[in-house]
Amino acid sequence: MKELEEFDKIIALSNELRWQIGDDFHDDLTEAIYADAAKIVKKTVVQNSQKGTLGIDAKIDNIVTSKIWGFPLMLFLLGFVLWLTIIGANYPSAMLSSLLLDIVHPFLKESTAAIGFPWWLSGFLVDGVYLAVAWVIAVMLPPMAIFFPLFTLLEDFGYLPRVAFNMDSLFKKSGAHGKQALTMSMGFGCNAAGVVATRIIDSPRERLIAIITNNFSLCNGRWPTQILLATIFIGAVVPESYSSIASLAAVVGIAVLGIFFMFFFSWALSKTVLKGEVSTFNLELPPYRTPVFWKTIYTSLIDRTLIVLWRAIVFAAPAGAVIWLICNITLGDESIAAYLVHSMDGFGFILGLNGVILLAYIVAIPANEIVIPTILMLTVMVTGISAGSGSGVMFELDSVSATADILKAGGWTLLTAINVMLFSLLHNPCSTTIYTIYQETKSLKWTVVASILPVIAGFIVTFLVAQIWRIIF
């Protein structure tokens, strides 16, 4: 007991002394340690040259951060990477889908029938689970396998930190970090990868902003939807010679609108719910170096592409099952899907959409890639026209005009197309991204915010567009 009392006395005395020494004590101590360390380094470590100030690095820096060349170069590189991804992915995507959808799928159907699977089991497994997984792989793998290595090469070379440096004051105005320019660009490839990439932002507030707003980058899974709808509906309203330019402009416009929303919500979040989070800034500009080409390709394939793909598959499989089930289980005289479509038609109409689109976006939460196939399948099922291969079996058509015919039979107008393009930009992140957001933030609250915020924005925007459109036309 007596010893304890002594302890208490000593602790009390130390508290008293600490108080007498004053506030600066901690700082002085830290600074002294750093200063001593610096002195020791100066004495013992020999630096062979003043790297980073002279020679090639400074020359590159002067170009990439110059007033004239800095921004055009940046836009050119991002545009080039995206163009290469979208164009370059077409061929392997077509090959994969003809292999997985046109060859393997019928083969599986036949062989399951041959070994005597009942229709519902083969439907559930092959038409539901397998088809969704195959679709995701065919559409998702090629663009990611092109985009991520290119991006990683730029990163390894040392160019990306300069982009963050150039862009910082724009992002600062909306309360964000310059490095968000990079995570945003990464989001054009895949939002889940973009969310993981926010690890480079080491300030808590800015990192949360980057995570929550990453979904406003139009990802690879959504580019094909935009391009398809723009080609069918936007391209059709202008004279034919301008149609490809008009549809291109529409798609780019949607992507730019996404950037606008990203800035807007970054600003709104930093001024409201996130203003109490700690905010710091630092950005290191490392020296340039030649990327280790094959190593970069390998690690970006393993670290980014395959991990993201695996997560997408894990989520797509049950989605496929659900899609097949709701189309094939009937309540009374219509399937669950038809029932849901009809019950959501009214709400869909107010938003300038329809029940099919809303249901497709609900069941396609696991992957944006299967939205269009699901819409086509549901439209055929609800309208009763003959196309596709049965209820619950997603399909896509090779010819754009045949797709257009089905959509128009489903009651689509130019307004529907525009609103689907908007809603495709502004809706909840896919489940892979939602899961990744939870992994990265470890917070249910921010995961919910990141998931709900874009949907609300989507509802409001499509609602306003629909009403104004109907008043004008």
Place this chain on the structure above:
Amino acid sequence: MNSYNPIIYLSVFFVLVVLLVLVFNTRNGVYFTYLKTKNATKKTAVEDILKLLYHNDRFTEADIIEQLEYSHGLIESCLLKMLSKQLIAKESHFVQLTDEGEEYALRIIRAHRLWEKYLSEKTGFHKKEWHDRAEQKEHELSDEELDQLAKLLGNPKFDPHGDPIPTKSGKIVQKKGTDLSRLPVHSIGKIIHIEDEPAAIYKEILAQKIHLHSQIKVIESNEQIVVFEAEGVVFKLTPVVAKNITVQELDPENILDVNNSRLSNLKINETATIIGISKESRGENRRRLLDLGFVKGAEVRINLVNPLNDPTAFLIKGTSIALRKDQSEKILITKNIGNENNT
């Protein structure tokens, strides 16, 4: 669908938006006003009266009613309760704190200043929000929470404005110093306190980016204007504003190099030596700067200028680090003269 009319839908939408704005407007929305009145209990009012009396010696009941935003009736009933609990005593017209009352008042001041310190060190709230948030929080913190808070912050002596924080036992450091408007011309002093009330004047001080603990030299001081130099920048204030800044005249041995300046004032091709980080850089930000090598004695130079002017990349210890302007103006340097263009 027959009765569908987009104009009606649109109007309903805008009515809803307006309603939401009215309810959740942070300044005077119904929701926040409700929260405020809910919190404005007798306890809060009593504590605010105690604080007011602690800072003002000869106050009458009328003065209290004038200064505080509570209703006439609430204040009167509070005063009666405080009299019966012997927190205050009346001497003719004047209301004064008893010893017990003073102890209680110091506890509230401790809570207020500790919370401001907490906000400055551990959160990202902007300076101008600290005071109002602490005004709320001071009534909510229990003794236990206060002790934990003090421990977490390392038993700080001063709050972020330079006001002393009373200890648990009610001890409080008496600060010396005079207000800036009274410091004679040519004398050198150090800013030890910046008053955060009234808000309008504090805002002006913030806008000018005057930093706590900076060393100043008075250039001109008269009834119309106070001009002084600090950290390589010349500031001009009206005497009313200058009165809210407390300075302490420095003994010659404590005077830093008079050529000290902010890193943000460094120009291309100049080199400088860091003398330290301003007290205005706090918490995580301060530690980050130290981690990056912005410590006393380090040499620094501009490496890259941004096409949009901010941030600037500085070359420090062989590494290129970009800092925003609001960071670089909180790092103090002395420019190295005579070795320009030596690269």
